[in-house]
Amino acid sequence: MITSMILFPLAGFVINGAWSLWSARNGTRVSPRVSGSIATTAMVAAFMAAIMARAQIPATGSIEVDCFRWFSLGSLSVDFKLRLDALSSIFTLVITGVGAMIHLYSVSYMEEDEAAGKYFAYLNLFCFMMLNLVLGGTLPQVFLGWEGVGLASYLLIGFWYREEANVAAGQKAFIMNRIGDLGFLIAMFIGYKYSGSLDLTTVEKVILPAGVGTSFVLLIFLACTGKSAQLPLFTWLPDAMAGPTPVSALIHAATMVTSGVYLLARLSPVISQSATGMAVIAGIGAATALITAIIACFQRDIKKVLAYSTVSQLGFMFAACGVGAFGAGVFHVMTHAFFKALLFLAAGSVIHGLHGEQDIFKMGGLKKKLPVTFWTFTAGWAAILGLPPFSGFFSKDEILHQALVSNSGSAWLFGVLLIAAVLTAFYMTRLYRLVFFGTPRMDQAKFDHAHESPVPMALPLVLLGVLSLAGGFAGEPVHLAHPESALSTPTWVIMIVSVIAAAIGATIAFRRYSVSEVKAEPTSDVFRIDAVYSKLFGGGLGVIASASQWLEERVVQGMIRMVAAVTDLSGNMIRVLQVGSAQAYLLMMIIALVVMVFYFMKGVV
C-alpha cells in the first residue's frame, strides 16, 4: 500500500513527461484536459492508498517496507525503505489529499496553457518527491526527497520562463535552498559519525555530546530555514509566487515549505537534547512570524500578502517546535495546509476571474460576482484568524498556549507571537475587505467581465472550505513528546486572549478600509532585507569568484613577465616559440614544488 502510494505520482510523471517530450518533438500539443486528468487520477489513487495505509499502522510504532538494498560501503549499508508512522501518515494524507484537490483545480486553471503536459508532469514529480521525503526511512532518502522537491519547485517557479523576473525568482529559490541543504548534508555526516548509521530509527535516538548536539540542531535548522523560508533565508518564498497559483498553493503553502517542520518533528528526540538549539529555533520562529507579518501589511499583490503570511505561519510552527511542542507544530502544519491552500486557490480564482489582476487596490466589491470564492475565502479567513470553531483556532491556540506554559517558553515568546497574531488578523482582514467588499476599483468593463470559476476549480474550494471549518476538531494528529509545563495557565484563558487579539486586528483593518474612497497604499519593502541580500548574495559570491579569477590571472601574468625578463637577459632563446605562458606555468609549478618539498622534508627528516 505504501509503495503504491509513491508509485502512482511517479507513474503520472512518467506518462505526462513522456507525452510532453514526444509531442514537443512532433510539434503537437498535449491536451491539458487529458493530461490533467491523468495527473489528478494518479493523485486520487495515491490518496486512497494513503488512507488505507493509515488504517494499517499499529497503535504505536510504524510499518516499514524494505524496497531494496540501496548501497553499502564498509560497515555502512543503506536500504531504500519506506516507513509509515503516525507522523509521516499525517503528511502523506495532506500531500495526497490537498495535492489531489490542487491537481483537479489546475485542470481548469491551466486550460489555456500550451505547456500543460509539462506542468502536470512537474506537479506529479513534486508529489512523488514529497512523499519520498516524508516516507524515507533513511537520511539519504529524506535528502533525496528534500532535493527533489527543491528541483520540482525550481522548475515550477520558473514555469513561465519568458519573463525574466520569474527565472530570477526560480534561481533565487534554488540558491537559498542550496545554502540550507549544506546544513542538512553536514548534519547527516555528523549523525552518521556518532550513530554509525543513516537509518532514521537509529539516528533519531542517538545521544550526541553537548557541543556536537547543538551544532547538529543548528545545521538541521539551517536546512529548515532554507526549505521552510525562515529568517534569514525567507526572501525566496515571496518571489516564488511568480509560479502558477496552484503551485503556490501546493508547494509554497501546504507541503514543501512545511518539510522543515517534518524534519524537526522526525528528529525531535535528538533536537530536544540541545536547549541552546531549541532556543534558537523558537527565537527565529517567533521573529520570523512577527517580521513577515509586518511586511505582509504593506503588500499590494494578493499573492504576496499570502506568501508573507505563509512565512509568518511557518514561524508559528517553528516557535512551537522550539518550545518542544512538536505535536502542536505538526497540528498547525495540517490546519494551515487546509486554509492556506484554500486561500491561495481562492486568490487564484479571483485572479482568474479578473483575467490576471493581482493588485488588491484594483479589486473590490467582488462578493456578489464570485459567490463561491467569497464564501470559501471567508472560511479560510476565519481559520487563519483563529476564530472558533474554525481549524486555525485550535492549532494556533495550542501553539500560543505552549509558548507561554512550556518549560522553554516565556512571556516574551508568547507576547511576540500574540502581536504577530494581531497583525495576521489585520493584514488578512485588509485583504478580505479590499477584495470582496466596497466599491469596485477597476474599470467597469473588467468588473462586468469578472466571472465565477468553473466547477473543477470551485469543487476543491468547497472541499477545502469544509476542511478549514472542521479540520481542527481532529485534534493534535500525532502525540510526540510533550514539553514539561512550567506554568499552569489554563487553556481557556489563552483561547479568550487569542480571540480578542484576532478581533482587535480585524476590527482595526475593517474600520480603516471601510471608507468609501480607499487610498491606494504603495508596496513597501519595510525592512529592506531583500535589497541587502541581493547585495550580499548576488554581489558577495560574484565578488569572491571574480577576485579569485583576477588573482589567478594576475599570478599567471606576473609569472609571464618574470619569465620574459629572464629570457631577455639570457638571450631570447625561447621567445620564438611565443608560448611564454607555458614557461610561466612551469615556473609556478616548480616554485610550488620547491616550497612543498622543503616543507615536507622539514617535517620528515
Add this chain to the structure above:
Amino acid sequence: MHMNEIIQTLMPWLILAAGILVTLLVSVIRVESKRPAQFSALLTLVLTGVSALQTVSLPGEAIFSGSIEISSLTRILLALFSLIGVLFVVGADRYLSKEKIHLSDYYHLLLIMILGAGIMVAAKDLVVLFIALEVMSLPAYTLAGFRRNDSRSNEAAIKYFVLGGAVGAVFLLGSAFLFGATGSTQFPAIYSWSRQSVTGSNLLFAAGHFLVIVAFLFKVAAAPFHFWKPDVYEGAPTPVTGLMSTLVAVASFVTLVRLIHLPALDSTGWEVYAASIKTTIRVLAVASLVVGSLVIITQKNLKRLFAYSSISQSGYLMLGVLASLQPGHGIAPVLIYLFGYVFAAVGLFVLLSQSEPRGDTGVELVDLTGLVRRSPLRTALWSVLLFSMAGMPFTVGFFTKYFIFISSVGSGETPLVVLAAMCAVVSAYAYLRPIGLMVMRDADPGAAQWGGGFWSQLVVVVSVILVVFLGLMPNAMIQYLKGIPLIH
C-alpha cells in the same frame, strides 16, 4: 612461468597491441578512406574490453620478473579504458569530419594512449611505469594539436608537451632517488625495504617518494599545479579534451594512489612520514577545491569551465586518497568516484563536440541559450549530465561524492568534508547556470547551432543512461569495485 601462461595473462593487452599494428597498417594501405581504420580500432577496443572483462575475476599475477602485475584492478581499468575508447571513436566521428581533421591517425593514436594507460596502471616497476606514462602521453600531445590550422590547438599541444616533459623529468628524478635509497625500482622491493627500514626519515627516500608523487599531482592538475589545464583543455579538439579528462585522469589518479602506497606507511617508524604525506594531500585538496569551485563560477567558455571542474574533482578525489590511507577503505572511494565521473564526462564532452564549428572562440555559455526550444532532447541530456557533475541526487555524481564524503568522515576528515560540501554547493551554481540558460532563456542571436548526428547522440544517451541508472541503483557497481584490492 611458461610463455603460454604469460600470453594468456596478457591477452587483452596483446590484442590491443596487435590491434594498433593492424590499425596503423590499414590506415597506410587505404589512405583515402578513414572507415577501415575506424572499424579496426573499434574492433580492437571491443575485443580488448571483452577479453579483459572475461578474465577479470582471475587472481592477480606478476609477470616479467614482477615488473607488471595483471590483477582485477588492472583488468577492470583496461575494460573501462576500452569503453572510453569505443565511446570516443563512435562519438567523435561527426566532430572530426566537421572540423575537417578526420584522419586515420586519430584512431591509432587513441589506441596507443589506451595501451599506455593500460600498462601504466599495471606497472610494478618505476621504469616500466615511466615508459607507460610516455606511451600514454606522446599520442596525447599529438592529438592535442590535431587541429593543425588552429593556432590555439598548436599552443595547447606545445603547452601540454612542455608540462608533460616536466612530469617525466620530476618522475625520473624521484625514481632515481628511490633507487638510490632502496636499491631497486620494483614496487615490492621498495615496499619490503620500507618495512625493514627502522625509520621513515631517510632523506633520499623521502625526496624520491615525494617527487614521484608530485609528478602525478602535476598530471592530475591538483592546485597549485593546475595552471596549464584550462589552456590545454580549451585549445585541444573537444574529443581529445574528453580523453584527457577521462582516460588520462583515471590512469593518473590510480597510479597516484598506488605510488602513495609505495612504502608501508602503516608500519612502525613511519608515523611521522605518513602524517606528512597526509598533510600535503590535505593542503592540495583544499587548494584544488577552493580554486576549482570559485574560479569555475566566472568561466564563460565551456571547456575552461570543465577544466576548472576537473580541478575541483581532483580536490574531491584527494579526499578519497586520504581515505585510502585509512585501513579498510582501499582504493574503493577513489575508484567509485572515477567511474562515476567518467560516465558523465564522456557524455558531456561528446555533447560539447556537437556544436557547429566555432573556430577560434570555442563554445561559450551563450551558445546554449534557448536550446530547449531548438532541441528538447539535447537539453534533457545536458541537464542530466550537468546535474551529475553538480552532485545532485538521482545521478551517479551524487553517490560518488557521497561516498567520498562518508569515507572521509569515517577516517576523521570531517573539517575537510565540510569544506568540500561547501565547495560543492558553491560550484553547483556553475553547473546549473547552463541549464538555466538552456531552459529559461530565448536563444541569443549569436548562439551556435547544434547537431550531432545519430552516433554521437547515441554515445550521449548511453552515458546518460549509465548516469541515471547508477544514480538510482548504485549498489552493484559499488559492491563490485569495493571488492577490488589495491595492488602493491
